[in-house]
Amino acid sequence: MTMTRRAFVRRAAAGLAAAAAVPTVRAASVVLPAPEPGEKFHIGMAGYTFRKFTLEDTLKALQKVDVRLLCIKDFHLPLTCTEAEAAAFHETCRKYNVTGYGVGPIYMVGEAEVDAAFDYARRVGVKLIVGVPCKLADKRRVEDTALLRHVERRVREYDMRYAIHNHGPDNLPYPTAGEIMKLIGDLDPRIGICLDIGHNLRSGACPIEELLRYRDRIHDIHLKDVTAASKEGKTVEVGRGIIDIPKFVRALREAGYAGSCSLEFEKDADDPVAGVAESIGYFRGVLRATRA
Amino acid sequence: MTMTRRAFVRRAAAGLAAAAAVPTVRAASVVLPAPEPGEKFHIGMAGYTFRKFTLEDTLKALQKVDVRLLCIKDFHLPLTCTEAEAAAFHETCRKYNVTGYGVGPIYMVGEAEVDAAFDYARRVGVKLIVGVPCKLADKRRVEDTALLRHVERRVREYDMRYAIHNHGPDNLPYPTAGEIMKLIGDLDPRIGICLDIGHNLRSGACPIEELLRYRDRIHDIHLKDVTAASKEGKTVEVGRGIIDIPKFVRALREAGYAGSCSLEFEKDADDPVAGVAESIGYFRGVLRATRA
Numbered sequence: 001m002t003m004t005r006r007a008f009v010r011r012a013a014a015g016l017a018a019a020a021a022v023p024t025v026r027a028a029s030v031v032l033p034a035p036e037p038g039e040k041f042h043i044g045m046a047g048y049t050f051r052k053f054t055l056e057d058t059l060k061a062l063q064k065v066d067v068r069l070l071c072i073k074d075f076h077l078p079l080t081c082t083e084a085e086a087a088a089f090h091e092t093c094r095k096y097n098v099t100g101y102g103v104g105p106i107y108m109v110g111e112a113e114v115d116a117a118f119d120y121a122r123r124v125g126v127k128l129i130v131g132v133p134c135k136l137a138d139k140r141r142v143e144d145t146a147l148l149r150h151v152e153r154r155v156r157e158y159d160m161r162y163a164i165h166n167h168g169p170d171n172l173p174y175p176t177a178g179e180i181m182k183l184i185g186d187l188d189p190r191i192g193i194c195l196d197i198g199h200n201l202r203s204g205a206c207p208i209e210e211l212l213r214y215r216d217r218i219h220d221i222h223l224k225d226v227t228a229a230s231k232e233g234k235t236v237e238v239g240r241g242i243i244d245i246p247k248f249v250r251a252l253r254e255a256g257y258a259g260s261c262s263l264e265f266e267k268d269a270d271d272p273v274a275g276v277a278e279s280i281g282y283f284r285g286v287l288r289a290t291r292a
Numbered sequence: 293m294t295m296t297r298r299a300f301v302r303r304a305a306a307g308l309a310a311a312a313a314v315p316t317v318r319a320a321s322v323v324l325p326a327p328e329p330g331e332k333f334h335i336g337m338a339g340y341t342f343r344k345f346t347l348e349d350t351l352k353a354l355q356k357v358d359v360r361l362l363c364i365k366d367f368h369l370p371l372t373c374t375e376a377e378a379a380a381f382h383e384t385c386r387k388y389n390v391t392g393y394g395v396g397p398i399y400m401v402g403e404a405e406v407d408a409a410f411d412y413a414r415r416v417g418v419k420l421i422v423g424v425p426c427k428l429a430d431k432r433r434v435e436d437t438a439l440l441r442h443v444e445r446r447v448r449e450y451d452m453r454y455a456i457h458n459h460g461p462d463n464l465p466y467p468t469a470g471e472i473m474k475l476i477g478d479l480d481p482r483i484g485i486c487l488d489i490g491h492n493l494r495s496g497a498c499p500i501e502e503l504l505r506y507r508d509r510i511h512d513i514h515l516k517d518v519t520a521a522s523k524e525g526k527t528v529e530v531g532r533g534i535i536d537i538p539k540f541v542r543a544l545r546e547a548g549y550a551g552s553c554s555l556e557f558e559k560d561a562d563d564p565v566a567g568v569a570e571s572i573g574y575f576r577g578v579l580r581a582t583r584a
Binding site: 240273275276277279282286289 | 357574
């Protein structure tokens with residue numbers, strides 16, 4: 001994955017600091033395909049979109065819509081997988097010209113689950129974890145600042161990036177990018193955000209402004225569109241909702257974003273392909289039309 | 293359907309001339325839904341895309357991708373249908389928020405088939421026929437200038453528009469818009485072109501230039517994308533081929549085009565929905581991104 005020079009310099013510096021602190025855990029690393037033509041970023045798929053589908057059917061759908069990156073969910077590759085099973089997973093992906101570029105979102109309650117997730121990512125061979133580090137309070141998952149310090153130790157140990165997923169006004173931890181930044185601003189910059197632009201807006205926070213404001217800490221993006229800037233907002237096909245996609249695309253470029261815009265299409269779980277195809281088509285149409 | 297003022301004035305004048313010549317055949321006329329937001333033109337579907345599907349399954353697919361206009365092919369409503377059958381057809385379409393706005397393409401060999409097509413359109417209640425008036429020569433369909441005069445008589449009699457479909461370099465009559473204009477330039481302006489932008493380009497003629505040049509005679513458009521500006525060019529999802537869709541969209545606006553851009557997606561006849569959805573999404577993404 002290409003990086004902005006600024007991010008590269010910071011990441012390299014952080015890497016040196018980590019090397020001085022603890023030995024890095026080495027892992028075979030996934031190689032990403034080229035980004036979208038003329039862009040620094042990629043188009044990908046959040047595995048959650050295909051939560052009711054087998055891996056092979058998911059990959060067939062991705063091939064159909066010409067999407068080459070997949071963020072891996074546990075129902076397609078269990079958290080308990082062996083390295084051999086992970087290798088077989090990647091081999092299956094290769095048949096469809098798809099690369100599993102990261103894992104998650106993974107909810108992690110307590111240090112042991114954080115540790116398990118990092119070791120999972122190592123076995124899978126990816127350098128990006130999308131996660132929700134939390135604790136239980138009154139049976140509800142809530143933010144856990146102490147656990148974030150533990151995540152930071154593991155980020156340094158494994159030299160991985162950890163993107164905390166924001167989940168809007170649904171009584172889950174980390175509603176917006178801004179709320180995440182209040183908690184991670186002083187931590188290793190490899191701890192960042194998976195900016196879910198739909199949930200961010202449903203919490204009343206503009207995802208385009210937050211993308212620009214926190215650009216150096218946006219490690220992954222969930223692309224979607226929603227019907228309203230409130231808890232009642234539902235996911236719809238990209239272009240049918242209220243997010244200004246051309247403005248979002250211009251912000252991606254201004255931010256120098258070099259990660260994946262991974263479509264998370266929650267609608268039509270039993271038959272998502274038409275909505276996925278329309279969303280990807282719309283996004284690529286906007287990309288094309290807004291290039292000089 | 294809205295019209296440019298120029299087209300309206302010409303059509304009105306032609307209507308007066310026709311009224312003086314022969315009595316107009318009256319028919320219940322289909323009312324079109326609103327055009328695309330901010331545009332004068334509509335997005336529609338060429339029935340041929342769903343040639344392997346029942347009407348109901350076609351309409352379900354159109355509803356899924358939010359397309360509200362259908363150019364009716366004979367396999368969805370036979371040329372021999374009664375007015376009652378046509379009314380039942382429209383009733384079915386209404387259930388899915390779809391309007392059958394025209395009929396065709398219909399190949400018409402000789403005057404009797406032209407007459408049958410006009411009477412079909414009258415029974416269906418549409419004011420637009422997409423047709424290919426031709427004769428047989430060595431078992432091959434070829435252009436027929438004498439038959440065009442007959443079409444002109446019927447156009448005046450029925451006060452309908454007749455859009456001749458251009459079919460590129462495939463040994464079928466009327467390869468390009470320019471070739472059609474050589475034959476119809478002096479005829480009643482209600483005789484015009486269904487500009488198939490893919491086939492036009494496959495014949496080496498730029499569909500964007502021809503749209504602008506013959507704007508007053510473009511009565512329907514087949515939207516598609518192709519892989520090459522030659523006979524070898526194949527239909528692909530809009531945005532994956534070589535047609536400059538943003539430039540095409542700007543030309544539609546410059547031309548004041550107020551008809552339908554009807555997707556004709558020849559690929560994946562057995563399972564076209566993903567390609568259709570991607571194409572419609574791409575086109576709408578370009579529309580959105582190129583609006584001021």
